[in-house]
Structure formats: structure tokens, C-alpha cells
Amino acid sequence: MSRTLTLIRTGWDSIRSIAASGRKADALAQLELLLVRTDVPTDIAAEGHQLAGTIALDLGRFTTARRHLKAASGFDVTDANTRYLTGRAWEEDPEGCDRKAAIAFRKATLLDGTNPLYRAAFGRAAARCGQVRRGVCEMTAAAEQAVDDVAVVRIAVNGLLELGKLGKARSVLAKAMFLRPGHSELSTAWERTKFEAARRNQRRVLKTRENTRYAQDAQFAREGDRVLLPFIRIADGTSTASGPSVRVDTVSFPRPHFDRLRISKLDR
Known part of the structure; x- marks a missing residue:
């Protein structure tokens, strides 16, 4: 034995x-x-x-x-x-x-509440499960607890960027980069945060322009004026020998919208 x-x-x-x-x-x-x-x-x-x-x-x-x-x-x-x-x-x-991951991370935090890595991982998993407010609180608290720990900062920043919390992500990164200046991973995360902010701002500008154009068109229509479309040719309905003729037969008229008006005088 x-x-x-x-x-x-x-x-x-x-x-x-x-x-x-x-x-x-x-x-x-x-x-x-x-x-x-x-x-x-x-x-x-x-x-x-x-x-x-x-x-x-x-x-x-x-x-x-x-x-x-x-x-x-x-x-x-x-x-x-x-x-x-x-x-x-x-x-x-x-x-x-993600739900089972959050449960496992939660058990880890209950067994060791002083470990910021477990807390950051639980916060990100909780946010992915829909508990956004709790997830943000857990991630920011974990990052505050271990600002010089790159692993904790990585999880917190990635989770905050997934939620679109760019301001909180920049705040966490700024504190971490102050303690670790020139760190390659933190610098990459900072550039990613700047890119996400620029992309969101671009989307906001495009959405504002689109809404402004729609608002202008709606206001113009409410004034009671007519809108002349470039692909519509206006004619008075008269036919001349030299000019083009306008059809006035039954086919050229639009069909009525109501069943009781389907038979018009021209069809009789």
C-alpha cells in the first residue's frame, strides 16, 4: 500500500x-x-x-x-x-x-469578499444578466479597491464599455494609468475608450441631423404649402397639336379607395 x-x-x-x-x-x-x-x-x-x-x-x-x-x-x-x-x-x-457564471462569481465573493478580482467578475456577469446598476457599482468599487491591479481594471473597463458607461471607464483608466504610466495594455484600453466615445458622438450627430431634417419637412407641410417633387410633371390637362398630350381615359385615373366608389362616371 x-x-x-x-x-x-x-x-x-x-x-x-x-x-x-x-x-x-x-x-x-x-x-x-x-x-x-x-x-x-x-x-x-x-x-x-x-x-x-x-x-x-x-x-x-x-x-x-x-x-x-x-x-x-x-x-x-x-x-x-x-x-x-x-x-x-x-x-x-x-x-x-452568463447567469450560471454570475452565480459562481457571486459564491466566490461570498467566500472571499476582500478579493477585488472576484467582485469585478461578478459585476460584469451581473450586468450581462440585466442587473446593470448593481453590476456598475460592483465593477467601479472593485476598480477603486485595486487601481494598480491590471487584471481587475481590465475586467471593469471591458464591462463598463459593454454597457456604454464611457465616463466611468475613462475615470477608472485615468487612475490606473496615473499609477502605471506607459503600461501597454492600459494605453490600448485608453485608445479604445477614445474610439468608442468618437463613434458614439458621430452616431449622435448623424441622428440629430436626421431628426432635424424630418422636423423641417414636417413644419413645411404643416404650413399648408405644396411640395413640388422633381419627378412629377405638372400639366393643365389640355392637349395641343405641338405639345404632349395628357391621358384622361379611365386607366390614367387612380383607383378609388372605397368599395362603393369603384364604379365612376367614366366607367359607365
Whole structure:
């Protein structure tokens, strides 16, 4: 029995070394083989499932990640990081669920209320689920709590830009760039914020022009004057030998709008 445990721990150490070297696919494959054993110690099983979930999340295998993270949370229900990773597995999956992601992030914040990363992630997920006011409050509070944390600022700014809160996003970025001047990611986010502001302003100008033109046309029509359209030729209805003739037969007249007027004098 002791020899089996020694082999399991040796294999576990080897898997962690493989994962640390960047060979994540190989590490996940060996973890899958290790975790199906029934004689794996509890501590290795808990850490192994969490590591497998993290690796699967990095590889984009979201269903596998959720399966391992669910198993890991069964070993330790008080681990906030496992809940946070579960939320990411739901959020980053193209076929995932924002509501389930928000629930997982909420559980992470309840287990560790001092972590601004969990709070920012929950705020963005809550806003995507329709709780806009609460989401904005959570994201701005998390950014205020960790202004120098680029990961927190990234989540908060992206969430605020999704909601169109350009002023709040600029405020968060200005404080972060003051503490980290010249940071490439923050500079890119600042340029994106400026672009979104310019695009919104352009849309507002075009909408104003369109509404102004419609208002002018409506006011002109209310004055009782006639509007001369360029593709309409006005004729007095008389026919001359030299000039063009205007049709006055039945076909040239518009059809009446009411059923009782369909038979006119010209049709009799």
C-alpha cells in the first residue's frame, strides 16, 4: 500500500512539473489517468481536479474544466478560487451561460469578499444578466479597491464599455494609468475608450441631423404649402397639336379607395 502511495505521489509531482514546463495538454492527459483511480489520496485528488480544471480552461475545453472544478469544489466547499474558475468556465464558453457564471462569481465573493478580482467578475456577469446598476457599482468599487491591479481594471473597463458607461471607464483608466504610466495594455484600453466615445458622438450627430431634417419637412407641410417633387410633371390637362398630350381615359385615373366608389362616371 505504501509503495502504491509513493508511486501516486511521484506521478503527481511529475504531472505538476510537466504543467509548469508548458506542456499543458500532456499534463491534462496524465491527470485524467491519475484521477480515475480510486486509491488517490484526498489531498492529491482535490489539488488534481483543480489543476485539471485550470489547465482545461486554458486549453478552451470548458466542459472538461467545469467537470473537474465541480469535483474539486466537492472536496473543499470553502475554496473561493474554485468558484471563480467555475464562473470563468461558464463565461468564456461560447455556449456557456452568463447567469450560471454570475452565480459562481457571486459564491466566490461570498467566500472571499476582500478579493477585488472576484467582485469585478461578478459585476460584469451581473450586468450581462440585466442587473446593470448593481453590476456598475460592483465593477467601479472593485476598480477603486485595486487601481494598480491590471487584471481587475481590465475586467471593469471591458464591462463598463459593454454597457456604454464611457465616463466611468475613462475615470477608472485615468487612475490606473496615473499609477502605471506607459503600461501597454492600459494605453490600448485608453485608445479604445477614445474610439468608442468618437463613434458614439458621430452616431449622435448623424441622428440629430436626421431628426432635424424630418422636423423641417414636417413644419413645411404643416404650413399648408405644396411640395413640388422633381419627378412629377405638372400639366393643365389640355392637349395641343405641338405639345404632349395628357391621358384622361379611365386607366390614367387612380383607383378609388372605397368599395362603393369603384364604379365612376367614366366607367359607365
